[in-house]
Amino acid sequence: MPPIKLNHKEIVSLIPRAPYNFDANFHKPAYFPTPDDDWEEGIYRVTMLWRGQELGLKFENRGTTDNPEMEIGIYSQNPLTADYLDDLIPELRWRYNLDSDISGFYEKYRKDRVLGPVIEKWKGMKPRAAASLYETLIIYIVLQNATVRRTVQMMENLFEKFGNKLEFDGKTLSAYWEPGKMEEVTEQELRDIKLGYRAKFLKRITEQFVNKEIDEFALRKMGREEVRTEMLKLYGIGPASVGYLLFEHFYFYDKLETIPPWEQKIMSRLIFNEELVATDKILGFFRKFEGWEKLAFNYIWEDVFWRRKHEHIEWLEKEIRL
DNA sequence: CATCAGGGCCCTG
DNA sequence: CAGGGCCCTGAT
Numbered sequence: 001m002p003p004i005k006l007n008h009k010e011i012v013s014l015i016p017r018a019p020y021n022f023d024a025n026f027h028k029p030a031y032f033p034t035p036d037d038d039w040e041e042g043i044y045r046v047t048m049l050w051r052g053q054e055l056g057l058k059f060e061n062r063g064t065t066d067n068p069e070m071e072i073g074i075y076s077q078n079p080l081t082a083d084y085l086d087d088l089i090p091e092l093r094w095r096y097n098l099d100s101d102i103s104g105f106y107e108k109y110r111k112d113r114v115l116g117p118v119i120e121k122w123k124g125m126k127p128r129a130a131a132s133l134y135e136t137l138i139i140y141i142v143l144q145n146a147t148v149r150r151t152v153q154m155m156e157n158l159f160e161k162f163g164n165k166l167e168f169d170g171k172t173l174s175a176y177w178e179p180g181k182m183e184e185v186t187e188q189e190l191r192d193i194k195l196g197y198r199a200k201f202l203k204r205i206t207e208q209f210v211n212k213e214i215d216e217f218a219l220r221k222m223g224r225e226e227v228r229t230e231m232l233k234l235y236g237i238g239p240a241s242v243g244y245l246l247f248e249h250f251y252f253y254d255k256l257e258t259i260p261p262w263e264q265k266i267m268s269r270l271i272f273n274e275e276l277v278a279t280d281k282i283l284g285f286f287r288k289f290e291g292w293e294k295l296a297f298n299y300i301w302e303d304v305f306w307r308r309k310h311e312h313i314e315w316l317e318k319e320i321r322l
Numbered sequence: 323c324a325t326c327a328g329g330g331c332c333c334t335g
Numbered sequence: 336c337a338g339g340g341c342c343c344t345g346a347t
Contacts, residue, residue, distance in 0.1 A: 032329090140329090140330095141330095143329050143330090144328095144329075144330045144331070145327090145328055145329080145330045145331080145341085145342090146328065146329075146330095146342090146343080146344090147327095147328055147329085147344075147345080148329080149344075149345080150328085150342095150343065150344060150345090151329080153343090153344085154343095191342075194342075194343065194344095195342075195343095196341070196342020196343055197331090197332095197340085197341045197342050198341095198342075199342085201331085201332095235331090235332085236330090236331065236332085237330095237331085238330060238331045238332085239330085239331090240329075240330055240331085241329095241330075241331090244329085260329060260330090261329085262328090262329050263329080321327095321328070321329090321345095322345095
């Protein structure tokens, strides 16, 4: 299938709440790569499926961390109406976390021995959902019990089978699909593209979205515990996936409760300079960042993956299993 | 060659 | 609440 050309373009300008670090928010070096987006300094391109339309988005940095501004090129196959755009903008503000206020975090921990320097370096960095809840759940399912290479393989197979390719601004990127498209296939067809036992999880979750049993917009208004309870009802979503969802998708910055083994190894090195420290001890370290435990964890985490881009860190390479 | 664990989760006893 | 099984892949 040749790519769909998105020849119409609208431009909007948005001002995030300061501080907002453009590159640290659009590019997350700790994530495995997916074919739906593309980053270079100051420019981020991504596809988006919104209200039945396939879009190409090009974000360009037009400001600074303390005085942030961005221009967004919105590419589409057919012209977009003013109503459509009015509805899209708030969604972009949510997905790229333009509005949440993290100034309290900086005021409190600016002088912290461990966190202070990292905050200084990455001021204005936040988690961002980027994708819809359905799309994010697919990612968490294929992450489970798999190495990065295998996760990448599964995502590629999924995009190949269900997604379209969109061409805009000289690039071709893959787009996600409506749940209905995956609903049509059998579990066996999903197994055929090497999803293994995860095929059942995806089928069941897809069904729940097709039947409109999950309302992402209602979830965004709920409190943390309520969201946790709702997400745990999803077949194939357990405590580890929920831990990521709460922070990365629903922007709860507090309550660090569990540390998966992989993160435990890396945090042991970063904080205690030891090979392996008990999770209780690591949790104890983060307890002092009350109300911001997850965000504190995330700053230290993202920092080492950014460093990895231009610095060889031997022990880290061993932990990143491809 | 066979065996095993991996950015988990479900189900059973 | 502990432990087996699960898809597939690369490491040993």
